[in-house]
Amino acid sequence: MESALEEIEFLALSANRVDVLRLLSERARTRNELASETGASQATLGRILSDFQDRSWIRRVGSEYTATATGDLVASGFTDLQDIIETERRLRDVVDYLxxxxxxxxxxxxxxxxxxxxxxxxxxxxxxxxxxxxxxxxxxxxxxxxxxxxxxxxxxxxxxxxxxxxxxxxxxxxxxxxxxxxxxxxxxxxxxxxxxxxxxxxxxxxxxxxxxxxxxxxxxxxxxxxxxxxxxxxxxxxxxxxxxxxxxxxxxxxxxxxxxxxxxxx
CATH class of the missing domain: 3.30.870.10 (Endonuclease Chain A)
Incomplete structure (x- = not known):
């Protein structure tokens, strides 16, 4: 089993992975909808969805995919981390004066x-x-x-x-x-x-x-x-x-x- 840091790296190294998990945590979507909203190719989406299913982050229901409870948890946590890093980057040049x-x-x-x-x-x-x-x-x-x-x-x-x-x-x-x-x-x-x-x-x-x-x-x-x-x-x-x-x-x-x-x- 991969470590937590390796899982974070897996997600962070692909903007498409981040976008797909975020979108599926919002609501169920088809592959065509994901392709339209992310710009990713069908081949790329196939790999992402397969990797996510292996981690039980998403499930397929008919022609749609949706995030599981743990997928929602990962998506929410990663979004929070992104927000924190964005805020830190904005404050980096003034943090010494706060x-x-x-x-x-x-x-x-x-x-x-x-x-x-x-x-x-x-x-x-x-x-x-x-x-x-x-x-x-x-x-x-x-x-x-x-x-x-x-x-x-x-x-x-x-x-x-x-x-x-x-x-x-x-x-x-x-x-x-x-x-x-x-x-x-x-x-x-x-x-x-x-x-x-x-x-x-x-x-x-x-x-x-x-x-x-x-x-x-x-x-x-x-x-x-x-x-x-x-x-x-x-x-x-x-x-x-x-x-x-x-x-x-x-x-x-x-x-x-x-x-x-x-x-x-x-």
């Missing part, structure tokens, strides 16, 4: 996420993506170790006009950086005076930058030196639930920003 310990959700949930990375022609692409989302959002919540000038400007302008509500928790270091700059301090003060905006300060480290913009969750990924490396955004419901819980927890454990406090004094 705040994995703070991310309480299955990475498979990022399968359909939008991943934005800098390029030579668009070095600020992740930030541009955030600003694009910010300019359209009506409700924004965030927890972050950073609050940059561009984000502050968009939020301040949109909350002032009543186009957006904003609730943010930031690290003390992020607020100190803004308070030390006269122009940015003025913008922050204007934001704090807006009815639709609230800002709180976290005294410890904030290991991630997560934002909920209406129904979209946005993650800003930086390296250990604080250099922006990528962003990820998704409307996955499970990730949104995690993001909401994370923001709520930080919010409950922090206090409102007071720019008159000694640590933020000009």
């Amino acid at each position: 705040p994995a310990e703070a991310m309480g959700f299955d990475l498979k949930r990022l399968a359909d996420a939008t991943i934005t990375t800098p390029s030579q022609t668009r070095p600020n692409a992740p930030l541009s993506r955030l600003l694009e989302l910010l300019e359209d959002a009506t409700d924004v919540q965030t927890v972050s170790h950073a609050f940059n000038e561009q984000t502050l400007t968009v939020v301040q302008e949109r909350t002032t006009t009543g186009a957006q509500t904003f609730n943010g928790v930031f690290s003390q270091r992020a607020i100190e950086a803004l308070a030390a700059d006269t122009t940015l301090r003025d913008r922050l003060e204007t934001l704090l005076e807006t009815d639709g905006a609230s800002v709180r300060v976290h005294n410890g480290d904030v290991p991630l930058a997560v934002m909920i913009l209406d129904d979209v969750v946005y993650l800003l990924l930086r390296d250990e030196h604080g250099v922006l490396r990528a962003s990820i955004d998704t409307d996955d419901a499970a990730i949104r639930a995690w993001a909401q819980e994370t923001i709520d927890d930080y919010w409950a454990a922090t206090t409102p920003l007071d720019l008159e406090a000694d640590e933020f004094s000009a």
